[in-house]
Amino acid sequence: MGLLQGITRSLQRERRSSARKLHDMERRLRAAGEREALLEARLAREAAALSAVLQQLEAAEALSASSLWRTMEPGADEARPAAPAEPFSPARLCDQRGRLVWVPEVVLGVDLRDLQKPEFEAAVSSRVGELQAQLHADRHTQDQNMTRVVAECAAVLREHGAGYVHWARDETSAAPFQLLRAGLRTPAPFVDLPAGVRGSLLALLQNAFSAIKRERSAVQQMVRDLQGQLGAGAAREAALATQLADSHTAIGDLHCQLQAGAAREAALAAQLADSQAAAGALRAQLEEANTVAGALRAQLEEANTVAGALRAQLEGQTPSDALRAQLEEGQTPAGALRSKLEEGQTSGTLQSQLEEGQISGAICTLLEEGQTPAGALNTQLEEGQSPSDAPRNPLEEANATIQALREEAERSATEAAQLKNQLLSRPNIDARVLRRIFTLALTGPFNSRLRRDIRRSLAKIGDGKQAE
Numbered sequence: 001m002g003l004l005q006g007i008t009r010s011l012q013r014e015r016r017s018s019a020r021k022l023h024d025m026e027r028r029l030r031a032a033g034e035r036e037a038l039l040e041a042r043l044a045r046e047a048a049a050l051s052a053v054l055q056q057l058e059a060a061e062a063l064s065a066s067s068l069w070r071t072m073e074p075g076a077d078e079a080r081p082a083a084p085a086e087p088f089s090p091a092r093l094c095d096q097r098g099r100l101v102w103v104p105e106v107v108l109g110v111d112l113r114d115l116q117k118p119e120f121e122a123a124v125s126s127r128v129g130e131l132q133a134q135l136h137a138d139r140h141t142q143d144q145n146m147t148r149v150v151a152e153c154a155a156v157l158r159e160h161g162a163g164y165v166h167w168a169r170d171e172t173s174a175a176p177f178q179l180l181r182a183g184l185r186t187p188a189p190f191v192d193l194p195a196g197v198r199g200s201l202l203a204l205l206q207n208a209f210s211a212i213k214r215e216r217s218a219v220q221q222m223v224r225d226l227q228g229q230l231g232a233g234a235a236r237e238a239a240l241a242t243q244l245a246d247s248h249t250a251i252g253d254l255h256c257q258l259q260a261g262a263a264r265e266a267a268l269a270a271q272l273a274d275s276q277a278a279a280g281a282l283r284a285q286l287e288e289a290n291t292v293a294g295a296l297r298a299q300l301e302e303a304n305t306v307a308g309a310l311r312a313q314l315e316g317q318t319p320s321d322a323l324r325a326q327l328e329e330g331q332t333p334a335g336a337l338r339s340k341l342e343e344g345q346t347s348g349t350l351q352s353q354l355e356e357g358q359i360s361g362a363i364c365t366l367l368e369e370g371q372t373p374a375g376a377l378n379t380q381l382e383e384g385q386s387p388s389d390a391p392r393n394p395l396e397e398a399n400a401t402i403q404a405l406r407e408e409a410e411r412s413a414t415e416a417a418q419l420k421n422q423l424l425s426r427p428n429i430d431a432r433v434l435r436r437i438f439t440l441a442l443t444g445p446f447n448s449r450l451r452r453d454i455r456r457s458l459a460k461i462g463d464g465k466q467a468e
Contacts, residue, residue, distance in 0.1 A: 088163030103183045104153035128154045
């Protein structure tokens, strides 16, 4: 029982420890969930901020991509082709210092929005003829260079019209501003503007170009700043993603620990069930042993009752050989037995039989305690009658009674031996229970041979337990 209680207490402590661990794991799991929610909220805020930055970046790019040409000539996008037909080099329109000085559409006075129309070639040829006739060598300036400029501009539009338009409309280069400045500086007769107006337009253009350059620089700086913010946001997002992955890993570890704790708790519950089953089996064996001990105790009490009755009749009597002498002198057996019983004496033959162990173990026990068997013989011979009412042949009657007592003692010894064998055949019974039963048996009315068997059995049990 003590071992079972120890196991139960150990299992209870283990269960309480498991419960504390599970509670701690649940608390950590809730904290991890809260941290994950906070990280997700921060990630959402970072994503919103990143989206705003991207929108600002797109707006800045759109602002930087705005073209002054498109502002000054609305609808020019309608005439711009999607892609250049062939490569174009602006060197044909530059002076010796590499500066753009001629604008073909300004020199020829044509509209590039009609470039894809069939009549555009005819319009260019007609305008070239008019200018050639106007700028002939025998007229006005007599400058062959102007004629060459007209021919070169017409060749550019005929051969590289799409490429020139694509280069002129390129919003990522300075070509639109260069064309605008060259157009304002185009001399007569191509552009007939007063000198004051031309100078004002050039000053305004220069100011606009400087403002646009500053704006473009500011926009580029803004783009760089936004790109830096975008990189920082991406880094923060990566850090949050790493923290989120770590949180998921920690949650997975907590789940594994929770499952391991549940498995240990199940194993402890199984051990507790096995211990309870073993305790039940031990209790059943103990109850069975108690039942056997009770039955044996009842038999011993019954034998002790008989021995007590014999002891009560034998108290105060001492054995003697006078009975044999009276029998040899011719007295009747009944009278001799009656007289000796009244004197508290017994025959030597009876005493020798008692000493040799030929009668029951109960009478031997009484003799070892210093009591006389006269009272017991009187009780057994007369069955409750006084000595004066004894039979006429008391020795034969006493021998018969003694034989009956001996048979009863042997029968009790046989039953005790059977009980001993039954107890020894049970391997799971505790040695203390057997020792207790055999100790009780030693106090009963058995003969010396049964006592020797019991002592040997106790010695065997002790040796077997030591070997285990």
